Amino acid sequence: MPPAVHVISLSVGSLVRVYESPSIAAVLSGTGRLVDGAxxxxxxxxxxxxxxxxxxxxxxxxxxxxxxxxxxxxxAKVRYFAAKSGYDAARYGTP
Structure with missing residues (x-):
């Protein structure tokens, strides 16, 4: 499949659904890349x-x-910094 097909399937398929997860959104918002840099x-x-x-x-x-x-x-680096930056593991689970 051409790369463009993969980008489309990733953007409107799997990644959109994954980002709906509150725990993943919490980690991404901590990185500052939830919206910026998508x-x-x-x-x-x-x-x-x-x-x-x-x-x-x-x-x-x-x-x-x-x-x-x-x-x-x-x-691993993102998980490490999330844990050190106040990520609520009790609420969301281990990042």
Whole structure:
């Protein structure tokens, strides 16, 4: 599928539904990127998806593997800073 198709499916499909989650919205609002930068997040996700879906892309050292590690590290960093910045884990669960 062309990358544009993935961007459309991500934006109107999965990500819109995911962002409805109060816990995810709380984390994103803490980053300041809930509204600002949404288009950049969609492009970043589409870029990662394109890299991760290529044949053999998830083999150690391959571009998709490296990109996936980068995404996981970024999410870990966001969870760390959310926990240190007053994220209400009792209300929303562990970020």
């Amino acid at each position: 288009d950049a997040r969609l492009r970043e996700t589409a870029k990662w998806l394109g890299e991760a879906m290529l044949p053999d892309a998830l083999r150690v050292g391959a571009p998709g593997y490296i990109a996936t590690n980068g995404v996981r590290m970024m999410h």
